Amino acid sequence: MRILVLMKMAPDVVEELEIAPGGTALDLDYVRMILSESDDHALEQALLLKERHGATVTALALDAPEVDDALFTALAKGADRAVKIAGLDAGFPTSQAARAMSQAIAQVPGLSPADLILTGVQAIDDLDGLIAPMVAHALDLPYLGIVTRLSLDASGRTALATKEYPGGVRGEFEVKLPAVLGIQAAEKPPRYVPVAKVRAAMKTQKIDSAPASLPADGGCAAAQVVEMKRNEPAGHAEMLDGDPESVSDKLCGILTGHGLL
Amino acid sequence: MTGSICVFAEQWRGSISEATYEALALGREVADALGVQLTAILTGSNARELAQTLGAADLVVYVDHPLLAETLPQPTAEALAQVLQDRRPRAFIVPLTNVSLGVGTLLALRLGTAGINFCKDVRIAGGRLQAVCVMYGGKIEATVEAAGEPVVLGLWPGARPAEKGRSSRSPVVEEATVSLRDSPVLLRRYVEAEAGDVDLTKQDVLVAVGRGIQSKDNLGLAEDLAKSLGGAVAGSRPVIDQGWLPLSRQVGKSGLSVKPKLYVALGISGAPEHVEGMKDSALIVAVNSDPRAPIFNVAHYGIVADVLETIPVLTAAIEAKRAVARHA
Numbered sequence: 372m373r374i375l376v377l378m379k380m381a382p383d384v385v386e387e388l389e390i391a392p393g394g395t396a397l398d399l400d401y402v403r404m405i406l407s408e409s410d411d412h413a414l415e416q417a418l419l420l421k422e423r424h425g426a427t428v429t430a431l432a433l434d435a436p437e438v439d440d441a442l443f444t445a446l447a448k449g450a451d452r453a454v455k456i457a458g459l460d461a462g463f464p465t466s467q468a469a470r471a472m473s474q475a476i477a478q479v480p481g482l483s484p485a486d487l488i489l490t491g492v493q494a495i496d497d498l499d500g501l502i503a504p505m506v507a508h509a510l511d512l513p514y515l516g517i518v519t520r521l522s523l524d525a526s527g528r529t530a531l532a533t534k535e536y537p538g539g540v541r542g543e544f545e546v547k548l549p550a551v552l553g554i555q556a557a558e559k560p561p562r563y564v565p566v567a568k569v570r571a572a573m574k575t576q577k578i579d580s581a582p583a584s585l586p587a588d589g590g591c592a593a594a595q596v597v598e599m600k601r602n603e604p605a606g607h608a609e610m611l612d613g614d615p616e617s618v619s620d621k622l623c624g625i626l627t628g629h630g631l632l
Numbered sequence: 633m634t635g636s637i638c639v640f641a642e643q644w645r646g647s648i649s650e651a652t653y654e655a656l657a658l659g660r661e662v663a664d665a666l667g668v669q670l671t672a673i674l675t676g677s678n679a680r681e682l683a684q685t686l687g688a689a690d691l692v693v694y695v696d697h698p699l700l701a702e703t704l705p706q707p708t709a710e711a712l713a714q715v716l717q718d719r720r721p722r723a724f725i726v727p728l729t730n731v732s733l734g735v736g737t738l739l740a741l742r743l744g745t746a747g748i749n750f751c752k753d754v755r756i757a758g759g760r761l762q763a764v765c766v767m768y769g770g771k772i773e774a775t776v777e778a779a780g781e782p783v784v785l786g787l788w789p790g791a792r793p794a795e796k797g798r799s800s801r802s803p804v805v806e807e808a809t810v811s812l813r814d815s816p817v818l819l820r821r822y823v824e825a826e827a828g829d830v831d832l833t834k835q836d837v838l839v840a841v842g843r844g845i846q847s848k849d850n851l852g853l854a855e856d857l858a859k860s861l862g863g864a865v866a867g868s869r870p871v872i873d874q875g876w877l878p879l880s881r882q883v884g885k886s887g888l889s890v891k892p893k894l895y896v897a898l899g900i901s902g903a904p905e906h907v908e909g910m911k912d913s914a915l916i917v918a919v920n921s922d923p924r925a926p927i928f929n930v931a932h933y934g935i936v937a938d939v940l941e942t943i944p945v946l947t948a949a950i951e952a953k954r955a956v957a958r959h960a
């Protein structure tokens with residue numbers, strides 16, 4: 372059983388986001404990139420399957436600031452191989468990321484055939500679509516998203532995947548493999564790996580690098596950002612300022628006014 | 633249908649989703665502004681009568697196929713692409729719900745046109761369609777144009793009131809046929825939501841905690857506050873995923889939609905998937921250490937502070953007030 376995990380770096384929104392001069396993109400100089408949260412869950416789910424079924428896990432990521440950290444962390448957690456696709460312009464859209472990944476899967480030795488391709492269900496910057504269905508489309512593979520539980524049958528040819536629906540309802544699906552699944556949450560929270568182990572991985576393991584090969588025409592039709600701005604929260608909420616005591620007093624007054632106290 | 637604004641009518645377990653009516657409400661506005669038809673495509677199996685509930689549209693095209701009984705992304709996108717092949721709308725709106733996730737992306741690829749995700753509104757500028765999108769967990773708003781048409785727009789829930797998308801009119805209903813290959817993805821069964829110890833939807837007051845609460849050990853603070861207010865504790869997704877609270881306490885897209893009299897959001901950023909489950913609460917108070925947290929966009933009152941410092945002081949103030957009231 373071979374499992375591929377597709378990983379993408381995304382801006383850490385805990386940090387202040389700045390708009391680049393030109394007003395149509397984030398200023399990447401001020402952004403801290405972290406592994407997209409649901410990709411971390413996809414990696415965890417792959418590692419859980421490896422523990423249960425003895426699979427090999429390959430993490431495939433697009434070059435971006437901090438991506439080496441994410442890939443060495445994947446190796447330290449138990450991934451067998453890490454591959455980085457280099458050569459995309461910074462700030463590439465999701466559609467380009469998906470095309471570069473699909474090409475790499477087809478061309479980089481050892482990546483295909485994979486039995487299972489896992490990636491995060493959605494990233495916060497997926498403005499022109501989602502990676503999982505894009506890769507499934509490019510490779511002509513089955514796709515299912517919002518997966519929170521995953522097991523394999525004895526033959527390894529079918530997966531049983533649980534998808535989230537609204538209101539806490541779940542759907543249990545049978546998926547013929549190979550397939551591409553968008554993982555929402557792994558069965559357990561992603562494991563923690565000590566920094567020392569990541570450092571050790573940096574010394575003893577390596578990241579394979581492969582050049583991005585994209586179709587010359589750029590592929591599919593583009594969506595273009597004509598303006599980007601920060602949401603101005605102050606516009607809506609009335610902010611209560613002061614030390615905890617005075618803020619609490621103000622709020623008590625408001626709650627009383629609403630008949631809630 | 634050519635030149636129209638078209639909405640994907642999403643049905644799930646026998647009914648049309650609220651998000652569909654919201655999309656129809658927005659679609660109606662855009663179609664009227666452009667002077668074109670509003671159309672809808674409904675896919676399903678023996679679900680034709682649902683088309684009657686889509687009267688906000690001028691025309692409903694219904695596609696009946698056993699493989700479309702559930703909204704499996706690939707067969708659904710394929711069916712839609714076949715229907716749209718020679719009647720191309722200007723825009724095709726897909727509700728961004730758990731039911732339809734992935735359909736828009738696949739349809740755009742199949743049609744070879746642009747997909748734009750995360751839309752909360754559509755504007756017309758010089759005759760061109762512009763999508764207003766909320767990205768980066770709610771922190772950034774982007775105005776986006778597509779190079780060609782039809783543009784496939786993924787619409788966040790809550791763009792318009794669903795009421796505005798309901799109509800007692802009877803739409804014209806046409807049936808279309810498609811040819812689909814077998815699906816390698818099949819639904820075996822639904823597992824119903826587990827009933828929790830409390831029903832969040834019946835509470836007057838909810839104290840909701842997010843990742844900002846930092847550890848399970850701090851949940852007691854929220855419980856005390858909830859108790860002082862006569863309410864229950866709810867959570868955002870990471871709190872549930874960590875196992876700090878049961879799934880029956882999750883508010884949002886995959887959890888419950890709630891409308892309490894008071895919703896206190898503690899250390900919750902206000903991602904669109906959370907907000908869609910609580911935005912209709914009568915009074916929303918948010919405490920967050922980040923002055924730019926998107927939760928302040930939906931809150932009526934906001935406090936920029938550390939929740940761990942604020943909660944105990946607030947609980948004490950409320951209890952003091954109650955004690956005074958009791959003795960008065």
Ligand SMILES: Cc1cc2nc3c(=O)[nH]c(=O)nc-3n(C[C@H](O)[C@H](O)[C@H](O)COP(=O)(O)OP(=O)(O)OC[C@H]3O[C@@H](n4cnc5c(N)ncnc54)[C@H](O)[C@@H]3O)c2cc1C
Nearest residue numbers: 842843844868869884885886887899901905906921938939
């Ligand atoms: C298909 C799909 C379905 C989803 N369904 C749901 C759903 O049903 N419900 C849901 O909630 N999410 C859902 N999500 C996830 C959603 O996108 C967000 O990731 C999630 O809501 C974030 O939760 P959070 O606000 O607790 O965490 P974060 O976004 O990490 O925010 C934590 C916040 O806490 C603040 N903070 C940190 N420390 C402190 C402190 N000491 N004091 C005060 N504030 C502090 C930070 O400033 C930050 O704003 C879904 C996502 C997808 C893709």
